[in-house]
Amino acid sequence: MLVLVAPGQGAQTPGFLTPWLELPGAADRVAGWSDAIGLDLAHYGTKADAEEIRDTAVAQPLLVAAGLLSAAALTDKAGVAPTAFGAVAGHSVGEITAAAFAGVLSDADALAFVRTRGLGMADAAAVTATGMAAVLGGEPDVVVAHLEKLGLTPANINGAGQIVAAGTMEQIAALEADKPEGSMKVVALKVAGAFHTHHMAPAVARLEEAARALAPAGPALKYVSNKDGQVVTTGADVVARLVGQVANPVRWDLCMETFADLGVTGIIELSPGGTLTGLAKRALKGVPSVALKTPDDLEKAAALVAEHAV
Numbered sequence: 001m002l003v004l005v006a007p008g009q010g011a012q013t014p015g016f017l018t019p020w021l022e023l024p025g026a027a028d029r030v031a032g033w034s035d036a037i038g039l040d041l042a043h044y045g046t047k048a049d050a051e052e053i054r055d056t057a058v059a060q061p062l063l064v065a066a067g068l069l070s071a072a073a074l075t076d077k078a079g080v081a082p083t084a085f086g087a088v089a090g091h092s093v094g095e096i097t098a099a100a101f102a103g104v105l106s107d108a109d110a111l112a113f114v115r116t117r118g119l120g121m122a123d124a125a126a127v128t129a130t131g132m133a134a135v136l137g138g139e140p141d142v143v144v145a146h147l148e149k150l151g152l153t154p155a156n157i158n159g160a161g162q163i164v165a166a167g168t169m170e171q172i173a174a175l176e177a178d179k180p181e182g183s184m185k186v187v188a189l190k191v192a193g194a195f196h197t198h199h200m201a202p203a204v205a206r207l208e209e210a211a212r213a214l215a216p217a218g219p220a221l222k223y224v225s226n227k228d229g230q231v232v233t234t235g236a237d238v239v240a241r242l243v244g245q246v247a248n249p250v251r252w253d254l255c256m257e258t259f260a261d262l263g264v265t266g267i268i269e270l271s272p273g274g275t276l277t278g279l280a281k282r283a284l285k286g287v288p289s290v291a292l293k294t295p296d297d298l299e300k301a302a303a304l305v306a307e308h309a310v
Contacts, residue, residue: 001086002266002308003224003259004101005276006067008092008250009060010189012053016272017045017062019294020069033065036108037115041065056125056192060093060118061111063272067097068107070271070292078302084309087222087231087262089255091276092156092195093117095226095242102219104235109214113242116210120203121246125193127202132156132166132191133175138183146180155196159253160282166194200247207243214239222262229254252276256283266308268292268301 021027021042034041044058045066053059067090075082082088082101090098093114100110132155135143140163144154147165152175156164165175165186172188179186193199216235223232225241229251232238256279259267266288269277273291280289288308290301 001263002084002268002305002310003262003264004071004082004085004088004098004268004270006088006090006094006097006101006270007063007272007275008090008094009056009063009191009195011272011275012059012063012190013272014048014050014053015046016293017042017066017069019296020066020073020271021046023069023073023295026069026073029069030065033107033111037061037111039115050190054190054192056122057115057118059191060121061114063093064097064100064110064114066272067094067270068100068110071097071101073295073298074268074270074292074301074305077298078305078309080305080309083221084305085221086264086310087224087259088219089224089226089259091252092226092245092250094270095245097270098223099216099238099242102221102223102238104216104219104223104238105214113207113210113214116206117203117246120206121193121195121200124200124202128199129169130167130194130197130199131169131172132164132189132194133172134187134189135163135165135175135180136184136187137161138180142182143180147175150174150178153194153197154249155194156250157253158250158279159256160279162279164189166197166199168194196246196249198247203246204243207246211239211243224255224258226250226252226255229258231258252279253283256280260284266304268304273297
């Protein structure tokens with residue numbers, strides 16, 4: 001049973017889109033998306049520096065565009081439809097990529113929706129100086145209690161010994177100076193705000209309005225939600241969760257538990273891959289995985305599809 005996963009914000013690096021734009025038709029596709037949402041995705045994915053693509057309003061559409069490009073390249077290379085996968089999930093903004101792959105949203109609607117999401121979350125982040133940091137190691141209950149003592153939110157509970165804290169920059173600094181007992185280190189993330197916390201509440205209203213313009217279809221394959229790791233069966237429920245998710249924690253640990261319950265035998269992570277397959281290697285030991293970092297990884301991913309697809 002093969003699972004496709006899409007990474008979230010922080011996975012982007014300067015120039016990561018460059019090799020994907022060399023695939024047939026990719027540059028034209030990205031140009032069309034760029035015109036539709038008013039953002040030069042090709043520029044930001046090839047020439048922009050790390051600080052430019054750290055901007056939430058840029059990073060989120062860029063990640064979804066990369067995910068959609070790499071998903072199309074994968075299914076074309078493997079000669080399969082999305083339904084060859086047993087399940088799909090995305091981390092944070094990657095859920096929008098997953099929704100498009102599952103047929104809940106069209107690519108155009110996914111890009112328009114993520115553009116609204118990115119702008120709304122960027123505006124919310126501008127109100128107060130906030131950020132996020134990953135706590136590596138330690139007992140989950142001990143880490144969460146320590147974060148709450150410092151006024152921080154456990155915004156991403158990722159499993160495999162990783163919990164991401166979110167809050168004001170002062171609270172993040174306090175965490176770096178006083179890490180939880182038993183943890184190995186605290187690593188600041190390349191994001192521009194305290195995502196998945198109450199700081200993002202203003203973005204929810206904008207997404208609710210944007211969601212009213214959508215006509216979501218039911219998922220064509222199992223769609224596993226960040227909210228609680230549950231399989232969501234209606235398009236309306238997927239969209240409702242996408243709206244509320246920006247101000248609520250990501251439970252990737254529960255998603256991976258669901259993958260195990262479903263009988264996962266292989267995992268492929270869309271571009272810019274690496275983060276989620278890294279977590280899976282620690283939490284789902286023995287399950288083979290491929291991270292799509294460049295098109296050179298497509299052949300290995302297609303072989304995994306041939307072996308494990310429905």
